[in-house]
Amino acid sequence: MLNKALLMDIILQARHHTIGPLIDRCADPDRQTRKNASFAIGNIAFHNDMFYEELRRCIPQLANLLLSSAEKHMTKVNAAFALCNLVRHSNKLWDEIISKGAMQALLKLAADCSLVALNSSEKDAINELLLKTALLSLQKMCAYPQCRQFLCSSELFTVIGRLRQSHESSIANLALEIIHKVTNA
Template sequence: MLIIELICDVHLKLLKSWNGPGGGKDGVRDLINLVIDLLAFPFVALQNAPGMPSATASVSSGFLLNLGISGGRICIEDRGTLKAIEDDMGKYIKVLLEVGLPGVLLRCLEHIELRDCGKLVAFIAKMVNQGHRPLAVQFVGKGLLDPNRMRRLLNCSSPKEVILDVLNIISDLARMDKAFYEYINGARILDTLKDFLTNEDSNIRAKACSALGNMCRHSPYFYNSLARCHIIDPLIDRCTDPDRRTRKFACFAIGNAAYHNDLLYEELRRAIPPLAALLVSTDEDKTKANAAGALSNLVRNSNKLSEDIVSEGAMQALLKLVADCSVLALDPSRKEAINESPLKIALFSLGKMCSHLPCLQFLRSSELFSVIGRLHQSQEPTIANYASIIVRKVSDA
């Protein structure tokens, strides 16, 4: 409580009005940042622990914190301290909730300039990013997603690291639970996300795609809004983005936009050619898996797009991908490699397409169909099962 009181409204207002050393706007900023360095120490230490995703592997939540806090070195220099942090993290979070830290941090945003709030927003993002649901719930309950606050933080004049962390917050909340969808909708950010899809910074484009994908993860709650805001077209364009990560997350978002029903199928029709092209590109396997999954979802809920799936070369691309991956699948010594390949998703997608006559007829006549028959002998049970399902559907037709 004593530490939290250092950044409470009363103290910050007094400090801001004081002209002495450590006072004024700079003093408020420095005090807030020092308190954050202290309180964020355990979160940074845990994120850098062995087995956790690297804090610098990508533009991860709270990037500024990872640069400036010694907690990142704890996992290397003092394993005993790290173990203590891991054991007591639940208690620590309980204390932070009891003293109302989320609400205090949100009020701190009102006391500092936008250009100075990078570390504060980074700390909020890190607490949400590490999946501590009670903290996320209290942040949202205290107005984290207030539309005026979101408008300020996502403004074009906001520092890039702040924009990225706010996009991370939205994405992580959306991924965590569909219960947050209502609050995300209330933040009124869809037009901003649409603009970010064409931002000059590739990291912002990628994060916008990821956020939209997670906003469609659990339900079709946002489908009508996506149509109303005309977001689908610029999202499809990101499948041919010059940035690899943006392409990967665009495929992910398109797949989720097609998963729950066929409401957006007509708008998504234009996505079929770029998704098919990615399957036979040099992109990473995760992007190919996302593209294959998206194509599967475009036939999941109706046959509206089944003829386009054939005519635009999507089935041919899927079969080519399966053929390219089949050597690994039939080699028992390469089991680990096949688990990382997009083969399973490609076979699953072809199995879904077999439910529609145009796709089934194309598959039966393709010279690559024999590859699927051979995959029935794969030592990997999921691959063998998916191959068997496709062969059976074709044989029964």
């Protein structure tokens, strides 16, 4: 009979051999594979920080997915949520989130989407979802001083201020929450 520690070690090893190839799939040539891989990474990180160390390697790939003009919107949504979940339970990955460009990629995504959100008279549901996801991720990341400090120093932070004027109340509210957290910390 296996003792509990040995069983947990076997489970961790099995997951380790699954997580590595899954991270590699974020750079797969197939779009659908990249979309599904980023979704799965977000799910792995959602419940606790047990696999954060193994997931550390996915941060630059998630940032690349956010910045790529070739990616479909849902892949970017999945990548933004995955980044959000990588800080959901601890600050273990902050150095990489900032140094590998993930925070900057979220801000750039919000800036790109804000052009449509603030200048368009017609509703663009896909762009709106992408913007809300980027803002929600940034808002959740503001729980940590490193995030607030990074946001304050970014030239793209002014975009968040402009989004307070959005006609979509959920976008305006997220922008207000981010500004409040950054300025009142």
